[in-house]
Amino acid sequence: MNHRLNAFTVDVEDYFQVENFASQIDRKTWERYPSRIEANTERVLTLLGRHGVRATFFILSWNAERLPQLVRAIAGAGHEIASHGYGHQLVYEQEPAEFARDITRAKIELERLAGAPVVGYRAPSYSITARSRWAFGHLLAAGYRYDSSVYPIRRRRYGIPGAPRFPHRVAEGLIEFPMTTWRVAGMNLPAASGGYLRILPLAVSIAAVSQLNRAGHPAVVNVHPWELDPEQPRIGGGHLGGFTHYANLHTTGDRLRALLDRFRFGTMRQTLEHAGFTLEGSAIADPPALTNPRSA
Numbered sequence: 135m136n137h138r139l140n141a142f143t144v145d146v147e148d149y150f151q152v153e154n155f156a157s158q159i160d161r162k163t164w165e166r167y168p169s170r171i172e173a174n175t176e177r178v179l180t181l182l183g184r185h186g187v188r189a190t191f192f193i194l195s196w197n198a199e200r201l202p203q204l205v206r207a208i209a210g211a212g213h214e215i216a217s218h219g220y221g222h223q224l225v226y227e228q229e230p231a232e233f234a235r236d237i238t239r240a241k242i243e244l245e246r247l248a249g250a251p252v253v254g255y256r257a258p259s260y261s262i263t264a265r266s267r268w269a270f271g272h273l274l275a276a277g278y279r280y281d282s283s284v285y286p287i288r289r290r291r292y293g294i295p296g297a298p299r300f301p302h303r304v305a306e307g308l309i310e311f312p313m314t315t316w317r318v319a320g321m322n323l324p325a326a327s328g329g330y331l332r333i334l335p336l337a338v339s340i341a342a343v344s345q346l347n348r349a350g351h352p353a354v355v356n357v358h359p360w361e362l363d364p365e366q367p368r369i370g371g372g373h374l375g376g377f378t379h380y381a382n383l384h385t386t387g388d389r390l391r392a393l394l395d396r397f398r399f400g401t402m403r404q405t406l407e408h409a410g411f412t413l414e415g416s417a418i419a420d421p422p423a424l425t426n427p428r429s430a
């Protein structure tokens with residue numbers, strides 16, 4: 135067992151709220167879909183409980199509004215509550231002022247439900263990219279202390295190729311904890327998160343976490359509750375998004391158990407503090423001064 139602490143994270147969204155289906159499912163129709171988020175989140179909580187691991191749950195406020203008891207149950211089990219925004223709108227498709235309202239409202243609502251400061255944010259579909267770096271300044275101004283949205287890879291909808299692969303400061307007071315990659319043959323290979331965790335061989339995720347830990351850095355594992363639900367209703371046809379959404383759902387639990395057995399995990403907060411970062415000024419009643427978003 136390696137003794138470096140890694141972050142275990144959960145993006146709390148339902149099977150019909152994912153970006154892969156956004157072109158087929160209008161946000162306004164979300165109410166029509168049978169919700170499976172509570173039962174599926176319970177599966178994640180059980181898994182974590184068995185391993186004695188506390189994790190960070192990035193919660194969509196659309197879900198928190200409708201299921202306040204879910205937020206209370208997660209917080210009550212000792213996990214960290216963080217924000218995934220309100221309705222899964224991509225950051226670079228929002229105006230900065232709209233984004234600022236979204237993250238401020240989400241923080242206030244989640245803090246009210248959790249009874250604890252909310253200092254972490256993860257953008258829907260990792261949508262802080264080169265063209266939405268302005269988001270860092272807004273997160274800091276809204277009272278967030280860390281972000282975990284940057285994937286240091288190149289993808290059509292997300293990624294900042296060449297971005298650092300381990301936690302670092304992106305603005306005065308704001309820490310970026312990038313999504314985990316495996317550096318191999320001069321390239322960053324995505325690992326240990328969502329579809330990459332399910333579809334690539336588990337050895338890739340293990341190699342990525344091990345490599346970061348050996349270099350003295352923490353990794354982050356990420357899962358969505360619907361990824362533990364092979365019985366979920368099927369949406370759409372046989373396009374690629376459908377394939378990546380449904381592939382290997384029956385293996386997610388075993389893969390997570392293998393990682394939980396092999397590595398040490400905690401919340402984002404614990405992991406950042408263990409790595410030497412101070413999440414200062416994170417109390418609710420401590421609104422920070424507005425900084426210039428462009429300085430990020």
Ligand SMILES: [Zn+2]
Pocket residue numbers: 145147218222257258259
């Ligand atoms: Zn998401």
